[in-house]
Structure formats: structure tokens, C-alpha cells
Amino acid sequence: MLEPALLPTPLVDCTDEVFARAGVELRLKRDDLLHPGVPGNKWRKLAPNLAAAVERGHTRLLTFGGAYSTHLRAVAVAAGALGLESVGLVRGEELADRPRNWSLRAAEAAGMRLEFLTRTAYREATGRAGGGSSAGAARTGGGCTDPGEGADEGRTAEGAAADPQRRWGPCLVLPEGGSNALAAVGAAAIPAELPDLGGRDVVCCPVGTGGTLAGVAAGLPPGARALGVAVLRGGGGYLEAEVARLHRAAYGREFDNWSIDHAHHGGGYGKVPADLAAFAERFERRHGIPLERRYVAKLLAALADLAGAGAFPRGTRLTAVVTGLPDPA
Template sequence: MYPAAGGPPDVPGPLRVALPSPLTEVPDDRFTRRGLRLLLKRDDLLHPDLPGNKWRKLVPNLMAARQDGHSTLLTFGGAYSGHLRATAAAGRLLGLATVGVVRGEELADRPLNTSLARCVADGMRLHFVARAHYRRRADPAYAAELCARLGLPGGVHVVPEGGSNAHAVRGCAALGRELAGHADVAAVACGTGGTLAGLAADGPPAIGVPVLRGGFLGAEVARLQCEAFGGPRGTWRLEERFHCGGYARGTPGLERFATDFEDRHGMPLERVYVAKLLLGITTLAEEGAFAPGTRVAVVVTG
């Protein structure tokens, strides 16, 4: 585990946090009447600008960029991407230039939403691309084309969509180590799969709850583990039933569940990731998916 005073050695001062993040037991009769314990891993409290898995995934990438002498970060995301916001904030804190490639060329002519406006306020340069071009985001040749087109200087560090790469996966492995011995099962919401790939590597058996439709994440988690560790590591599985229509979409049932959870526990639930995760894990508990006595840790990424 990282030292309690801030994470990996040599983390820059503006990004230092207190580790491990809090692990709090929450009495909930949907769990307790089945002999289960619900634990919330409050990674959302790690850093005010880089909450949860954003901190765990971005810090290793930022350190790699600094070590390589790179002064600019280039990354990718949708119009409401928390990853873009976190990257822009990290750039501001460390004095790095940031460029965000945003999916949806049509958005360039519209007023910025609050997420993208926050990116710009933190100094990020936005570049909108057609969705067909955005599909090339994992192609190194496309990143090189973008750098040339945008006139970016040498020393550009490319961070993939969601921040998920080998650096990020190894960073998220610390999350698993923080839960080892304290939980029998760990669960996390999944967008790009990097957090699950790292969490499962050194932690208890892990459950990923995808917030997107498509059924593609299993192969992506496996690929990321191979990239980070050279092969499969740990035990994990995906529960694909709880995307509620897709990314940033919801259902009346999801909203009822989230409102009820907030009323029970006095804790606001972020709707894109955390509400879907807790809906999925609560449903599994009520279906008898966990043996009595199981300690179920839910990672609150914020």
C-alpha cells in the first residue's frame, strides 16, 4: 500500500491526498436481513478536483508525463466527461497545458455545458471532432495527426479516454490492496474498465457494473490487465443488467432507488455511475447472490 501521506512516492504537492480513503459500514436492511455487511469505500473524498478513480488513474499518468519531460496532456471524452474535467483540473494544478478532444463535432456551435465550461475555466483547449473520427481515439497515428493539426509542441503525453491504460491500472491496484482483508467482495461502476482491471488485480474478488450498453467491457478489462501486468490477474466478473439505458441515461426505477438510498443514509448519490452501481449490488443482495457473512465493499467514485 502507498504511504498514508499521499499515495505513490513523489506525488506533486497539489495532488497529495490522505490514504487509504475511508471505508464505512452502512446499516441497510436489504443487506443485514441476509446476513451481509455493506461497506462504502469513499474514494469520492480523496481529492476535491480529482475525485475517486480519477485521482488513482490520472496521478500515475501525470507522473509519467513529468518524468518524460512532457508539458502538454492530450486526452479524449464526451460532452459530460468527468475524466476531461479532472484532467483539466490536474493540468491547472501542475502547470501543464491540456487539450481535450470531445466527441461530437456538432457541439462546437452550441453553448458549452457546465462540464465543458469547467474544463475551459481550468485552461483546457477543447477540440470537437465528428463521431466517426472519435472512434479512432485509441490509434496512435490519430493522436499524431491531431497534434500536427492543432500545432501542439513536442512533448505531448496522450492519456486515453477515461484515463485507462497500464499506468492507470497499476494505480488502481492500490485500491484493491486497501480493501484486501477488509472485504470479501468489492464492486465498482465501469466506464472504460481500468478501475476494475486494477482493483481485481490485488484485491478481493471484484464485480464490475458497466454504465454503458454494448457488452464490450470484458475484453477491454482483459486487455488492460495484459497491458499492465502481462496477463490475467485476480478474480472479476461483470454484471451487465444495470446500465439503465446507457451512459448518462436513467430510468424511473433508478431514480426511485437513488432517492430512497439518499433518504435512508443521508448521502447524495451521483447518478451516472454510483447510483447504478448501488442499484446493481442491492439487487444482487436481494437475489441471494452473496453468502451470509459476506462483507460487500462498494467503491464510491463520485
């Protein structure tokens, strides 16, 4: 049984001199406290997908992620608690014979079966034509069909990866990062938990695959805006197209109340340069809130930089969604 989430999550005023000098208010939406095993935006995006899986009678979930994917761990925990099988296709065949890192160990401990793919096979499996480790989303969202017994005999993991229904039988395929139409609808609950949103409000979140930003933008009242901070390098245009695609899939329309900042990715997906780590440590000391480095720290560092540069009109109220937990020490 999956323990209940803490909803609504706390909303905390954050008095910080950088923002105060700019005449900007900052508050934190503490979604990192939402659930111990399925934290933050992972719960928001997974909850409607899990409900659909159970309703449709699925017994197996299949999804994708990198070596330290929070999404893989969250799917493993949620599936195990609901009595569902889970399969994780992991980017990087070289990891198969290495000792598991803490993240992959946690996924396996929760019951997930891991399959390690070459980067080429992983791109094919997730529906991406090329690129490195940027977080493109798989387009598949429905159930796989059962190919019949013995259909995967003699097939390599690479061959099966691009055709998951042949290898795994009936399953619900969740895209990389969990971002699909249902996920966007789930994330739309975030602004619904924020009181008195209006024309001076900007609700902000990090952007990996676009699902959280899509939901936040869709859930805003008139006048309020959403700002995403891209955590991967080279996502300009691509991420905007993904958010628009998710809006069309979930709501049958596009929204014009959001934008993405591409200047604060810290060198690329998963990169945490020294200046970003130092910012996170200072923020933690000042405010007593532990920061996840690859997403949340980039978000807050970007907001501090933008506020200091006068990018927000005085009187703006920023709400930063703390989307996840820091890695264990």
C-alpha cells in the same frame, strides 16, 4: 501546485435493510472524498500518468471525452495545477457553437483547450472502429512526436483527430476515461487500503472503460473477488476483453478473480431512468451520502438487486467503491 489527496479514503459501514435481509454486509469506500478537483477513480488513474508525464518532460496532455466527461475536467484541473497544457477532444461537433454546459465550462476554466469532433472522427481518434457512446479506450499511451512547424496548416479538425501528433506536437496522449496500464496500477491501491480482505469479500465498482476494475482485481489478496457493474449497454465481451488487455499490459498476465454484471446499465451510457433516480434519492435519505447517478447509483442499485435475489452467499461482505462526486445541482 496540485493539493494533496485524502489517502487512505474513508471506509464506512452501511447498514441497509435490503442487504441485511440477504445476510450480506455492505461498506462504502469513499473515494468521492479523495480530492475536490480530481475525485475518486480519476485521481487513482491519473496520478501515475501525471508522474510519468512530468518525468518524461511532457508539457502537454491530450485526451478525449463526452460533453459531461469527468475525466476531461479532472485532466484539466490536474494539468493546470502542474503547469501543463491540456487539450480535450470532445465527442460531438454540434457542441462547438452551443453555450458550454457546466462540465465543459469547468474544463475550460481550468485551462483546457477543447476541440469538437464529429462522432466518426472521435471514433477514429480514440481507436474505436464503431459503436455509439460506449466508453471504448484509445490504445495510444505514449508521447506524440513533433511534426515540425506548419504541419497542420489547412488540415481539418477531423483529419487531425486521427493523427494527433501532427496537430498538437509533443504531448502525452491519455485514453478515453484515462484507462491504461499505469491507470490500472494506480487503481490497485484501492484494495490495499481495505483491511482483512479474504474469502468472503467482494470489492465492487462501476465499469466504464475497465481501468478501475482491472486495478482492483489485480490488487486483491487470494480468495477475495472483484465485481464490476457495466454502466453502458452492449459492453458484454468487449469490456471483459478490455480488462484482460489492461492486465496483460500492466502485469504481463491475466487474473481470474473478477466478473462484470451487464444487467444494470439503466438503458445505456449516461442514462438515468426514473427508477434508478428514485433508488438514489431513497439511498441518500437513508444514509446521508450524496450519490453520483451515472456510475455510483447504478453500482449500488445493482448490488441491492443482486443481494435481494440471493446472488451472494450469506456472510458475504461487499465493499462498494464510490468512484466520484454527483453533478452540481
